[in-house]
Amino acid sequence: MNMKQSVIALSIALAAPISQAGEVEVLHWWTSGGEAKSIGVLKDMLEDQGHSWKDFAVAGGGGESAMTVLKTRAVSGNPPSAAQIKGHDIQEWGELGFLTDLDGVASAEKWDAMLPSVVSEVMKHDGKYVAVPVNVHRVNWLWANPEVFEKAGAAVPNSIEGFFAAAEKIKAAGLIPLAHGGQPWQDATLFEAIALDVLGSEGYNKAFVEHDLEVLGGEKMVETFEIFKRMRSYIDENSPGRDWNIATSMVINGEAAMQVMGDWAKGEFAAAGKKAGEDFICAPAFGTADQFTFNIDSFAFFKIKEGDNVTAQKNLASTILTKDFQEVFNLNKGSIPVRLDMSMSAFDSCATAAMDSFKATAESGDLVPSMAHGMSTTSYVQGAIFDVVTNYFNDDNANPNEAVDKLVRAVKSAL
Numbered sequence: 001m002n003m004k005q006s007v008i009a010l011s012i013a014l015a016a017p018i019s020q021a022g023e024v025e026v027l028h029w030w031t032s033g034g035e036a037k038s039i040g041v042l043k044d045m046l047e048d049q050g051h052s053w054k055d056f057a058v059a060g061g062g063g064e065s066a067m068t069v070l071k072t073r074a075v076s077g078n079p080p081s082a083a084q085i086k087g088h089d090i091q092e093w094g095e096l097g098f099l100t101d102l103d104g105v106a107s108a109e110k111w112d113a114m115l116p117s118v119v120s121e122v123m124k125h126d127g128k129y130v131a132v133p134v135n136v137h138r139v140n141w142l143w144a145n146p147e148v149f150e151k152a153g154a155a156v157p158n159s160i161e162g163f164f165a166a167a168e169k170i171k172a173a174g175l176i177p178l179a180h181g182g183q184p185w186q187d188a189t190l191f192e193a194i195a196l197d198v199l200g201s202e203g204y205n206k207a208f209v210e211h212d213l214e215v216l217g218g219e220k221m222v223e224t225f226e227i228f229k230r231m232r233s234y235i236d237e238n239s240p241g242r243d244w245n246i247a248t249s250m251v252i253n254g255e256a257a258m259q260v261m262g263d264w265a266k267g268e269f270a271a272a273g274k275k276a277g278e279d280f281i282c283a284p285a286f287g288t289a290d291q292f293t294f295n296i297d298s299f300a301f302f303k304i305k306e307g308d309n310v311t312a313q314k315n316l317a318s319t320i321l322t323k324d325f326q327e328v329f330n331l332n333k334g335s336i337p338v339r340l341d342m343s344m345s346a347f348d349s350c351a352t353a354a355m356d357s358f359k360a361t362a363e364s365g366d367l368v369p370s371m372a373h374g375m376s377t378t379s380y381v382q383g384a385i386f387d388v389v390t391n392y393f394n395d396d397n398a399n400p401n402e403a404v405d406k407l408v409r410a411v412k413s414a415l
């Protein structure tokens with residue numbers, strides 16, 4: 001190589017990474033131990049590609065605070081590259097014209113063939129991909145500490161009545177039966193697990209997807225509210241305002257016996273070095289073994305200024321659906337991969353059970369969208385349901401018949 005050639009070669013070598021390196025700013029609410037580890041995987045993979053990562057974490061389970069902060073940023077004309085936005089909200093942001101079209105990456109990498117249609121439909125606005133799914137969480141889970149059950153001489157329940165029988169024994173043994181955080185989204189998570197069992201999958205869909213006022217105001221809904229209130233007496237008095245991961249830690253350290261929570265709770269057990277089937281047990285919540293309430297996390301991508309940051313943004317989109325990322329991320333997060341063509345050999349018994357159930361319920365019609373996690377309806381209807389559910393749960397004198405009337409009125413006015 002002569003001098004001129006080596007100068008050219010050197011300048012290409014130096015220029016290549018620099019001209020492609022961009023920055024991604026990513027808004028999310030993954031701040032608990034297991035969650036932070038999971039999002040860290042994405043950060044590392046982006047940095048390995050030469051990009052820089054600007055973390056925009058807004059604490060608060062369920063993401064309500066994150067969504068408020070995102071609105072302020074977007075409206076002031078300075079959106080992040082990507083934000084954790086799920087379900088119906090993707091459509092709302094798409095309608096407002098904020099989201100960018102990812103179809104170039106999607107068709108090159110054949111996302112349509114890779115993803116189940118129940119997932120890809122949610123990621124598209126006007127027929128074009130504007131968001132990328134990260135995982136599938138099962139929400140209708142019950143997490144149990146087997147040592148606590150043993151101490152109390154109780155069995156891990158697989159029905160609502162079984163729950164009450166076990167809870168009585170655990171309470172009598174001086175332990176907390178149900179670890180719970182008194183926040184509207186956590187109340188709604190417990191409520192929807194009871195509703196799934198009492199209403200059945202069809203009734204659940206009628207209530208929370210179709211907003212059938214007869215089902216929302218019917219006998220079974222009254223029963224759901226009654227059971228929900230009975231559970232309150234098995235929760236300790238410090239629950240108001242408690243974060244979900246603090247509730248999980250109560251199960252981990254044996255202070256409480258169970259928690260009803262999506263499988264992000266497993267991320268906390270995993271981060272604490274606990275093993276599924278040994279240190280903790282995952283069981284479908286109450287009687288919902290043949291049903292699956294899904295919650296799909298996704299990142300929506302915003303329109304940003306042309307340049308290297310757009311390259312970084314596209315790389316981020318494509319990294320999320322690689323098999324490598326799907327495996328490591330979901331092992332940490334407690335969820336299952338959103339790609340159905342992956343080996344589950346590295347995953348534990350809870351994740352393989354979730355994957356089997358995800359596939360089986362997609363066939364049987366028992367795969368239903370989570371209301372509490374923004375999958376079944378708009379944020380307006382969801383907010384209206386949350387208010388009724390939480391106010392009822394926290395009012396000792398609340399009446400289930402009145403709660404159901406309020407629910408009907410609230411949903412009607414939010415439609």
Ligand code: BGC
Pocket residue numbers: 029030035060061062063137244264295296297373
């Ligand atoms: C999200 C999960 C998250 C959980 C608690 C849910 O709405 O889908 O990814 O771990 O909230 O923050």
